[in-house]
Amino acid sequence: xxxxxxxxxxxxxxxxxxxxxxxxxxxxxxxxxxxxxxxxxxxxxxxxxxxxxxxxxxxxxx
Amino acid sequence: xxxxxxxxxxxxxxxxxxxxxxxxxxxxxxxxxxxxxxxxxxxxxxxxxxxxxxxxxxxxxxxxxxxxxxxxxxxxxxxxxxxxxxxxxxxxxxxxxxxxxxxxxxxxxxxxxxxxxxxxxxxxxxxxxxxxxxxxxxxxxxxxxxxxxxxxxxxxxxxxxxxxxxxxxxxxxxxxxxxxxxxxxxxxxxxxxxxxxxxxxxxxxxxxxxxxxxxxxxxxxxxxxxxxxxxxxxxxxxxxxxxxxxxxxxxxxxxxxxxxxxxxxxxxxxxxxxxxxxxxxxxxxxxxxxxxxxxxxxxxxxxxxxxxxxxxxxxxxxxxxxxxxxxxxxxxxxxxxxxxxxxxxxxxxx
Numbered sequence: 001x002x003x004x005x006x007x008x009x010x011x012x013x014x015x016x017x018x019x020x021x022x023x024x025x026x027x028x029x030x031x032x033x034x035x036x037x038x039x040x041x042x043x044x045x046x047x048x049x050x051x052x053x054x055x056x057x058x059x060x061x062x
Numbered sequence: 063x064x065x066x067x068x069x070x071x072x073x074x075x076x077x078x079x080x081x082x083x084x085x086x087x088x089x090x091x092x093x094x095x096x097x098x099x100x101x102x103x104x105x106x107x108x109x110x111x112x113x114x115x116x117x118x119x120x121x122x123x124x125x126x127x128x129x130x131x132x133x134x135x136x137x138x139x140x141x142x143x144x145x146x147x148x149x150x151x152x153x154x155x156x157x158x159x160x161x162x163x164x165x166x167x168x169x170x171x172x173x174x175x176x177x178x179x180x181x182x183x184x185x186x187x188x189x190x191x192x193x194x195x196x197x198x199x200x201x202x203x204x205x206x207x208x209x210x211x212x213x214x215x216x217x218x219x220x221x222x223x224x225x226x227x228x229x230x231x232x233x234x235x236x237x238x239x240x241x242x243x244x245x246x247x248x249x250x251x252x253x254x255x256x257x258x259x260x261x262x263x264x265x266x267x268x269x270x271x272x273x274x275x276x277x278x279x280x281x282x283x284x285x286x287x288x289x290x291x292x293x294x295x296x297x298x299x300x301x302x303x304x305x306x307x308x309x310x311x312x313x314x315x316x317x318x319x320x321x322x323x324x325x326x327x328x329x330x331x332x333x334x335x336x337x338x339x340x341x342x343x344x345x346x347x348x349x350x351x352x353x354x355x356x357x358x359x360x361x362x363x364x365x366x367x368x369x370x371x372x373x374x375x376x377x378x379x380x381x382x383x384x385x386x387x388x389x390x391x392x393x394x395x396x397x398x399x400x401x402x403x404x405x406x407x408x409x410x411x412x
Contacts, residue, residue: 010380018378040411040412
């Protein structure tokens with residue numbers, strides 16, 4: 001079960017979204033999930049959002 | 063002398079037509095159970111997921127606890143080196159109505175277009191496999207059309223306890239509902255091992271039809287009713303036509319590469335990725351190319367890691383594509399030689 005989802009930014013060479021989400025599950029497992037609609041974990045994130053959950057987005061400022 | 067196995071006669075030319083006689087006739091990947099990248103023995107399994115043999119998904123709610131492993135118990139004289147084994151460690155003799163227990167193998171639609179599903183020329187499919195269990199009785203092998211929510215189920219019987227038996231099942235071609243021509247799951251082979259009444263209270267659907275849950279696994283025995291229960295399978299082959307040909311053995315490297323499209327493990331002790339940098343003001347990004355392109359951009363998971371005192375962290379896997387990704391590290395001390403060694407997996411499973 002998904003616990004949190006965070007957008008990942010890179011600062012090399014510029015601060016930009018890396019098309020990756022850091023997903024932490026309830027069993028503390030961490031996975032890095034790409035923005036790819038055919039990826040089953042990305043599909044699970046979309047379902048999680050539709051259930052009313054929010055993706056953490058700090059704009060690259062950690 | 064080689065024997066030509068004829069599947070049908072061409073209505074146009076009158077010539078014999080033999081389907082898929084040259085290479086890759088088996089729709090199922092890892093049918094000989096030779097590839098177990100995740101683990102050769104996964105224990106305490108209670109939920110769904112890809113846990114042990116490549117390309118086979120454990121799909122389950124209820125029905126106890128299991129160990130899923132690679133076994134060298136194989137049918138004698140058939141050329142197989144491995145089987146997959148399920149061993150019940152906690153029984154569930156009275157599963158709830160909605161419980162289900164099955165092994166699934168999912169196939170991309172773009173690899174199935176030659177079956178001509180959804181046309182008047184739709185090909186039949188024949189499933190063959192070797193199976194062994196102390197739990198005798200009726201089992202269900204189902205084909206599920208994911209794109210059109212259609213399915214067909216056939217039963218087979220394990221006649222003799224703890225004896226390898228070969229089973230062959232033919233499914234008619236489906237003239238309704240074409241498979242999508244893409245990289246998503248279109249066809250799913252489902253080997254049922256337990257079914258609550260939600261999936262077994264109707265009449266077994268032995269012809270292609272719109273899926274009705276109650277008709278999918280009627281008569282299925284409960285493999286989870288005793289901790290003495292074990293189930294082995296190998297030589298799984300699904301092919302076009304109405305006859306089962308000899309199992310198509312592929313070289314190990316070919317099998318592995320086919321599995322690598324869906325899952326890649328970089329966890330061998332000597333598979334260590336290093337990155338270098340000495341600036342704590344910005345991160346360090348190191349590109350990496352996968353062994354083979356994957357089905358979709360994969361989910362990346364760090365399995366273990368260490369900076370060996372160089373004050374560097376792996377912050378993320380970035381810009382993940384089907385062919386590779388970036389390792390984003392973050393040196394935390396200036397003017398120091400940094401590196402980070404770690405192991406990881408990439409998953410693009412269906």
